[in-house]
């Protein structure tokens with residue numbers, strides 16, 4: 001049991017029953033917290049994993065429950081209310097007060113784990129963020145039906161591949177000049193052939209002007225559709241919190257997940273944020289915006305240890321994986337957009353390295369993506385997991401004969 005000093009909470013409310021919320025509850029109990037824990041969810045179902053929603057849209061009729069994936073049913077570890085949307089948070093010197101659709105909760109500390117919600121600019125378009133969304137989309141996609149997906153990002157590409165494999169007639173419309181432009185920059189062009197190989201029609205540099213019940217109006221003309229999926233990103237579900245947020249709507253936190261604000265310490269120490277809704281600094285990669293499954297998985301434990309007075313901040317390298325159109329992508333680090341990019345051919349697949357724009361034969365590696373080579377994912381993960389900035393030798397970076405660990409001294 002943790003020492004009950006004045007900074008250690010005696011009760012905790014966790015808002016959001018997704019991966020980060022579930023991991024927070026599990027970590028509290030694993031590390032001996034015996035006080036009351038309340039877990040508030042708003043989807044009406046126990047915590048589940050989101051990545052399979054797109055990748056296994058047709059092969060899974062029910063969600064990948066985290067109780068199975070994590071090996072522990074966190075709903076039994078906390079007072080769990082799965083249909084209790086939090087609508088108001090008050091934080092003061094003596095504790096926190098959360099108003100929900102299903103009664104109020106008071107606690108010594110709050111962990112905000114509300115994740116994000118799909119951006120939905122057009123009322124008639126479907127989105128894919130929740131298990132309920134996946135059910136709706138699956139029901140609509142019959143072989144031979146026409147699906148237009150707006151957005152060639154991670155989710156758009158993943159759904160395009162699995163839907164085309166079910167003989168759905170799929171068109172992906174993207175405003176940028178390449179798929180995955182926001183995620184990979186120009187290197188996203190390497191995924192263009194994947195679309196035609198998978199039987200998907202891809203329209204690049206084609207902004208969507210409007211979506212209605214019968215299809216999509218683009219700058220280049222009309223596309224009729226039976227179903228339109230808006231896959232244009234997600235926004236943190238934080239607007240209701242009433243806290244000062246980052247420009248992209250996330251809760252600013254320190255490396256341990258504690259709220260960063262001008263509020264007095266007595267207030268500030270009561271508020272934590274984890275997962276997609278938090279902007280957490282990394283000693284090497286700087287501010288890491290949420291949106292990384294790996295952060296939602298690993299960051300809550302570090303926050304819980306700090307909360308319980310056992311500081312143990314272990315920065316994790318931001319990591320996103322994707323299975324799309326029959327290919328695997330693994331992205332590590334944080335891309336700022338101004339990097340010099342070099343491509344490293346691999347025995348199978350390829351990698352691209354995003355290097356700090358500077359002169360000289362050695363460059364700081366900010367991010368990297370590996371396509372279709374699990375073995376190289378392991379090497380890259382180890383390289384970027386080293387403490388401190390990793391400086392790679394430019395000549396060696398593009399030489400597939402040099403092992404990942406030998407790219408940097």
Ligand SMILES: Cc1cc2nc3c(=O)[nH]c(=O)nc-3n(C[C@H](O)[C@H](O)[C@H](O)COP(=O)(O)OP(=O)(O)OC[C@H]3O[C@@H](n4cnc5c(N)ncnc54)[C@H](O)[C@@H]3O)c2cc1C
Nearest residue numbers: 016018019020050051086114115116275276292293296320
């Ligand atoms: C279709 C899809 C595929 C993905 N694939 C990948 C992938 O391949 N690789 C990868 O790295 N990442 C992927 N992601 C992203 C990944 O799933 C997220 O990074 C991860 O789920 C974040 O977990 P979280 O717990 O922070 O947020 P979430 O999973 O969003 O969970 C937050 C929970 O809080 C609830 N909530 C929100 N507001 C309130 C409120 N006011 N009161 C109560 N509850 C509230 C939400 O309903 C939700 O249940 C994917 C996401 C989607 C949607």
